[in-house]
Amino acid sequence: MSTGRSEVLIVTYPFSAVVGLADLKLALVLNAVSPRVGGVLVRGEKGTAKSTIVRALAAQLPTVEVVPGCRFACDPGAPDPDCPDGPHEPGAEGVARPAVLVELPVGASEDRLVGSLDVERALTEGVKAFEPGLLAAAHRGVLYVDEVNLLHDHLVDLLLDAAALGTCYVERESMSVRHAARFLLVGTMNPEEGELRPQLLDRFGLTVEVKASRDPGERAEVVRRRLAFDADAPAFASRWAAEETALARSIVAARARVSAVRLPDARLRQIATVCAEFEVDGLRADLVTANAAMAHAAWQGRDTVTTEDVRAAARLALPHRRRRDPFDAPGLDEELLDELLRRTSEDEEPDDPGPGNDAGPDGTPPDAQPPARPEDGDPAGDAASSGRPGDPAGPEPGPAEGPEAGSAQAGAPAAETGAAGQIAGVSAPYRVPLLEVPGLGEGAVGRRSRSRTRQGRSIGARRPSGPVRDLHVMATVLAAAPQQRRRGRSGPGLVLRGDDLREAVREGREGNLVLFVVDASGSMAARKRMTAVKTAVLSLLLDAYQRRDKVGLITFRGAGAQVALPPTSSVEAGAARLRSLPTGGRTPLAAGLTRAAEVLRVERLRDPARRPLLVLVTDGRATAGGDVDRAAGLLSGTASVVVDCENGPVRLGLAVRLASRLRARLVSLDSMADLGAVVRDYRKAI
Incomplete structure (x- = not known):
């Protein structure tokens, strides 16, 4: 009986067999013809063969000649003079290999992307050891990033800089390594899961919007070929x-x-x-x-x-x-x-x-x-x-769809009534000041609340619990200095040991989960407040987009509350749901608070490091459903802001009492445009 190991032949779906998607095929081919085009960003709904066609293209690229044993795929005819595995003799005999397709996972670290310089060995042994990353592996091939919109912003920055310069730089405490990194960059994304920042969007050379065909014959042909x-x-x-x-x-x-x-x-x-x-x-x-x-x-x-x-x-x-x-x-x-x-x-x-x-x-x-x-x-x-x-x-975008929807006449609001199902207009959004979650978090990199991150400013040093990724040089020197005489130092350099090493502790900013709970009842519409409410929430959504938050939207009206938008990174989806939000009916405030507590409980299990910020937009009235005090107790410990929508000469102060029960900061809807003076000391007030 044979004990040999059988090889599994992996067959890629043929590029020519993909049905339709002519513009996507053209964009990929143009980049294959000229890498100077700058890559392709493929935007589209799930299940539209985005990944299939990218993998199929890599199989059509010409083979490349590489220097034998070079981890950086240097061209033997013109080797990189700065190659860490070099120097290579120009004109040396090379070996042919297929163009590679390297996939960058969403959860990759910076070291996995650009490579890592072993600072510990460099300081203690005097050895300059470099472990190449995915950018080196993708040199002269294809680098594919699925769900590029979910990649951390600093990784996208590094990725696009390397794609633009054709070079990868790794800097670690005055030591650096560079190597060539020229590749065809292809990113795919589903806009429903969040957008790229405009600055990063601009760095992709071409973009294609893909949608599933609505032609039954074409859809049938897609299924027929896939089954075959x-x-x-x-x-x-x-x-x-x-x-x-x-x-x-x-x-x-x-x-x-x-x-x-x-x-x-x-x-x-x-x-x-x-x-x-x-x-x-x-x-x-x-x-x-x-x-x-x-x-x-x-x-x-x-x-x-x-x-x-x-x-x-x-x-x-x-x-x-x-x-x-x-x-x-x-x-x-x-x-x-x-x-x-x-x-x-x-x-x-x-x-x-x-x-x-x-x-x-x-x-x-x-x-x-x-x-x-x-x-x-x-x-x-x-x-x-x-x-x-x-x-x-x-x-x-028409008068009721764009960011300035409802403001075709210099921001004039649309007519509102208290009738169930009535949809109010939206005026132009305005800039809002920073709302933060108190304390120090450790969530996803963003721009809202204080957090311990690897990209922020250094605030101290600590002993590393594993491999040193961010060396704090001064703290390392100070730890080693008292031991020099005991270690028999005889030259100008320090004698370092592994237990002298210290890594930096950094503080930056994190993105949060901003959960909007909006009163859409008839009392709001009857008081001509829904246009102002929706404009305020739209302004806060724009702020959340800029600060890289996840957002969710809960509305309550009539008999209960509903999740209009589950927590997502797609602020666009939140804006679309907000514009089409109907109003009318009674005010089940307790149901809205209870539903918010349920959503936050689930999100803590899914993403425990991302801290929530609850933004409750209401006049405090409760004309239906449940005990408000009991429902508010379910949100104990959640950082909250209550936007008080009550207006008129006679005020009941219901939102004030609700804010006190939630231990939330109270903000008047009418002061939202000048919110900075109100919330400047928000963290101290909690």
């Missing part, structure tokens, strides 16, 4: 082998051609005009559009950029850079784009597309490049199916 692949993956892949081979050849040919593609001044002015008219910030959009247009020309077999190439590039490079507000959905007005391109093309001599105009990327006619089967989207063609990046996630 799951039943016999090798046989399914073999049926698409010819298309995959042709696609790989096309990418290689376009890569060889792209450096010779010419960008005429007329097309460059066209790019600059389009970017200026769409009011994108900075000049990165212009550079990305230019690089993508040249890659598109190379992919189409041309040696000169044309208006068609500029249009294809702009549709992918500009949508995510047009966001003027965190609650705006990415999108691009394609009619305006076509008008701008037409206007800038008037009175110009037609471009000479060069000798490659009638040939595909490998010299064959364009109709044959790349081979495609029915129901497939052409990776190089115009969008013909789901996932067009030019289509926003929804319709353009």
Whole structure:
């Protein structure tokens, strides 16, 4: 009986077999042709083949020659002079390997991403030991980040800096290591689970919005192919082998051609005009559009950029850079784009597309490049199916949808009544001061409350409980100094031992769970307060987005309370639910408090390190359901703010009593726009 170990053949779903998603295919191919494009961010709902198509692309990339034994995949023809495993002799014989696909998990640490320098060995043994991270492993391949919006911001910063510079730097206490890190960066995200900050969004070269097709025939074809692949993956892949081979050849040919593609001044002015008219910030959009247009020309077999190439590039490079507000959905007005391109093309001599105009990327006619089967989207063609990046996630924000919804007449509120189901308008949000959770937490990195983090300012030192990750040099020296004579020091350097090492204790900021509990009863609507309430909550939602919080929304009206938005990182979803929030009915205040206690109890089990902040928006009235005092007791120990919505000449002071029962800070709704003076000493008052 054989005792040999059998190898399992892993078969990747073919890139050419993915149905539809033409724009996503094109964006990935353009980055494969020219890494200067800067990567792809794929936005879309779950179950839309985002991960499948990214993994499929990696299998189509050309093999690379690497220096044998080099952990940093140096090119033997042009090795990195600063390679930690070098120096390598230029021109040495290399070995071929496939382009790698490296996946960055959401929970990765900084050391796992960039690598770690063993400071302890460096100080105690004089050895400069470096353990490479995922950026080194992804060099000359693909780095894939699923759910990139859930990655910690400082890791996203490091990731995008390395992608932009092509170099990874690791700095640890005056010692540094650098190595090349050039890779195709692909990130995927579900907007329902939270957004990237606009600054980080801008660092991705292209973006594509993908949606599941609503065409029954196309959906059936997707299922048919997937079932065939799951039943016999090798046989399914073999049926698409010819298309995959042709696609790989096309990418290689376009890569060889792209450096010779010419960008005429007329097309460059066209790019600059389009970017200026769409009011994108900075000049990165212009550079990305230019690089993508040249890659598109190379992919189409041309040696000169044309208006068609500029249009294809702009549709992918500009949508995510047009966001003027965190609650705006990415999108691009394609009619305006076509008008701008037409206007800038008037009175110009037609471009000479060069000798490659009638040939595909490998010299064959364009109709044959790349081979495609029915129901497939052409990776190089115009969008013909789901996932067009030019289509926003929804319709353009109207008077009742955008961040200034309800303010079409200088913020005039919409009419309200006390009728059940009535939906009040929302005025323009305003800036609110910082609301903090008292004490010192240890939650997710953010910008709201004080917390112990690895990225904040140093406030002290301690003995490490494991490997030293953040050495405190001065504390280490002070710990070792009294022992030098006993250790027989004879030279200028310190004699260090392992128990001398100290690590820094740092304080920064954390993100919190901000749970809004909003009174949507008829008494609020009857007093014309719901527009002001919704505007205040929208302003606080915007603040939560900027401070990297999770948010949840509970409303109470009629017979009970409901969770309008379970705790999530998607502040956009909270804003959408708030705008469509109906009002009317009785006021079950106790039910709202009880539901808040239940949500917080569950969230403490799911994410115990993230501290909650309860924001209760009410006038204090309770005309239905349960004992308010008993319900408030369930929230004992929860940091709370009560926004008092009572107004008029006669005030009952019910919200004041409720704030006292919750030991919460009381804030008047009318003073929200000038909240800073009220809550400046919030922590001291708790």
